[in-house]
Amino acid sequence: MRRIAITNQKGGVAKTTTTVNLGACLAERGKKVLLIDLDPQANLTSWLGFGAASEGKSVYDVFVGDTRLDEVLKDSKTHKLWVAPSVVELAGAERLLLTETGRDTVLKKKLAEMKEEFDYVFFDCPPSLGIITINALTAAREVFIPVETKILALNGLVTLTHTIQRVKERINPSLEITGIIACMYDGRTNLSREVLEKLRAHFGDRVFKTAIRENVRLAECPISELPIHLYAPGSPGAKDYENLADEVIESEKTHGNARKR
Numbered sequence: 001m002r003r004i005a006i007t008n009q010k011g012g013v014a015k016t017t018t019t020v021n022l023g024a025c026l027a028e029r030g031k032k033v034l035l036i037d038l039d040p041q042a043n044l045t046s047w048l049g050f051g052a053a054s055e056g057k058s059v060y061d062v063f064v065g066d067t068r069l070d071e072v073l074k075d076s077k078t079h080k081l082w083v084a085p086s087v088v089e090l091a092g093a094e095r096l097l098l099t100e101t102g103r104d105t106v107l108k109k110k111l112a113e114m115k116e117e118f119d120y121v122f123f124d125c126p127p128s129l130g131i132i133t134i135n136a137l138t139a140a141r142e143v144f145i146p147v148e149t150k151i152l153a154l155n156g157l158v159t160l161t162h163t164i165q166r167v168k169e170r171i172n173p174s175l176e177i178t179g180i181i182a183c184m185y186d187g188r189t190n191l192s193r194e195v196l197e198k199l200r201a202h203f204g205d206r207v208f209k210t211a212i213r214e215n216v217r218l219a220e221c222p223i224s225e226l227p228i229h230l231y232a233p234g235s236p237g238a239k240d241y242e243n244l245a246d247e248v249i250e251s252e253k254t255h256g257n258a259r260k261r
């Protein structure tokens, strides 16, 4: 089971877009995929049609109660794609966890107890480096960082990589940044090309070859409650996320761990 945190404390860089569409493209390729929504905005949850997650238990109950992850899993309309939904109340969980000992390892423990088996588990992180994100970095083995290539704002990446390094040293020695994803790429602009070059200079081959192009279909997609390859098959957005999924499957050989926990 590959456990991958999709994180960047900067807002609106395509974390959720990437989690949903990459996850769905992996599911299309026969992988069993779980997407855990860790954002109180619950964008991923409503995208996959579970907007009224209040009907059942959510990730909030997993964090602050005895609820097991198995109890909150929902089978989405996309074959082999499962969701652990979020709710707005998750915003309050950070405060409740603050005084708990072992507050950083809640998710890791719940994941270890989960009976249902998956090939891939993705954590869609909120745009912050709070306790919930630290939980994701503690429960994950890999980190994928989506980076918006429309603007030159790579400073935040320094803070992020330091945080990841700290978590690695303190609690999760096996944590690695295994993928940088260039998002909202517009190859016609010098800026996008420059950002991509800088990423490649800094992160080398950890930057995926596939850049996700800016594509209006991707922006429209959430209201359809479908992932891009079903909403707009053949669109640039669908092709890019399909190519990215192929690269991720290819990297199983190096970052494998597909069966191990």
Ligand SMILES: Nc1ncnc2c1ncn2[C@@H]1O[C@H](COP(=O)(O)OP(=O)(O)OP(=O)(O)O)[C@@H](O)[C@H]1O
Residues within 6 Å of the ligand: 010, 011, 012, 013, 014, 015, 016, 017, 018, 039, 041, 043, 125, 126, 127, 183, 184, 185, 212, 213, 214, 215, 216, 218, 219, 220
């Ligand atoms: N390649 C793309 N082309 C066009 N629009 C995109 C693309 N990727 C993402 N978007 C749009 O950009 C906005 C931000 O994307 P998204 O919600 O995935 O970011 P996020 O990092 O999850 O945001 P937050 O930090 O709020 O959780 C959304 O409106 C989304 O539809």
Ligand SMILES: [Mg+2]
Residues within 6 Å of the ligand: 015, 016, 017, 039, 043, 124, 125
């Ligand atoms: Mg998001």
